[in-house]
Amino acid sequence: MLNSELISFENPVFRCYLGWSAVLVLKIFAAAIYSGLMRFFTSTFANPEDLMSPKLKVKFDDPNVERVRRAHRNDLENILPFFAIGLLYVLTNPSAWLAINLFRAVGIARIVHTIVYAVVVVPQPSRALAFFVALGATVYMALQVIAAAAF
Amino acid sequence: MLNSELISFENPVFRCYLGWSAVLVLKIFAAAIYSGLMRFFTSTFANPEDLMSPKLKVKFDDPNVERVRRAHRNDLENILPFFAIGLLYVLTNPSAWLAINLFRAVGIARIVHTIVYAVVVVPQPSRALAFFVALGATVYMALQVIAAAAF
């Protein structure tokens, strides 16, 4: 079988990857918009040309802005590798049940991660749990891809 | 139809995605090189092993270096999700005219974004406009992918 036949809307695993990837792209952008709004609310602008009033000065240390920026960066560190490895994992023709639940786990865990990190701060280990669920699922996919490439 | 048939150099939408993706990879790397050059010009090195002279000390707050670093990070936040969603959008078999113009919009807007942010600082709303054109086009692609995955 050609692996590229798995890239089809009739393959439920590929469709599930497709849907969650697009949702997570929107989630990353939501973090971007949210950090922009937080800059406005707290008048924390990093560039002189962004200052809304001549009385303002550039500012880099607002804790609310920095918190959203950390959540956003954590998305880049974890969701962007998932985009790559998720597609390659689909091409290994995994069990549909397992693959679909792994994609759901990554999608839901990363949305929860942003919420408990930057929207309503929830005490640990909530953020650590969300982080490790998504990380564990993505690591499993990477190991399956390595196994498929090697044998 | 197999969606993978859309992954073909005979498909003008895929070719356009291919070309702009490669140009944007070079654009991200140009920001990396530029931030390295800016470190040299301003003697702003973040690591002791990078110091070119024993008289220098590590430095983290040069405004020119930090500006290029912010532009570079903004690329990661916006261009890297585009790489993933652009390919998935090609697989939804979109209208060629629309898709090609969306890819052009993202490509040109992100190049303009870097120029007005880090090369020749242009007053707002030039950077905001470039940011939202690319963001809007990518969000539209993500919504089309979600619709295709769901129905």
Add this chain to the structure above:
Amino acid sequence: MLNSELISFENPVFRCYLGWSAVLVLKIFAAAIYSGLMRFFTSTFANPEDLMSPKLKVKFDDPNVERVRRAHRNDLENILPFFAIGLLYVLTNPSAWLAINLFRAVGIARIVHTIVYAVVVVPQPSRALAFFVALGATVYMALQVIAAAAF
């Protein structure tokens, strides 16, 4: 020929891309885990809810944590674009020998980069060399993709 036929486990170039991509995903995650461990060892926590003891305060300037974070960010700047362009380069049907060695060069250079940057600090130009080997190989792939898209 359909370019999508190149997306096959029988294509050694695609398999090589697959294997190195998965290894580099794990490498990025290793940097994430390592920076988390470094935060514990040095009691450097960026969020109040992460503090392990009421005596601790949030801290942002530990040089060991910051070094791992810089190495991690450098991964995002360089490895994530490789994931996108590597796949597109496979679709241009390159010479197997050249493509496989380029993938190996990126994979090995990025692992070396992390080691000499964040694990055992080795004097320059070791890190610069590792950086430019991976960058050069990825730029070459991007240029080949642009040539394939244009002609």
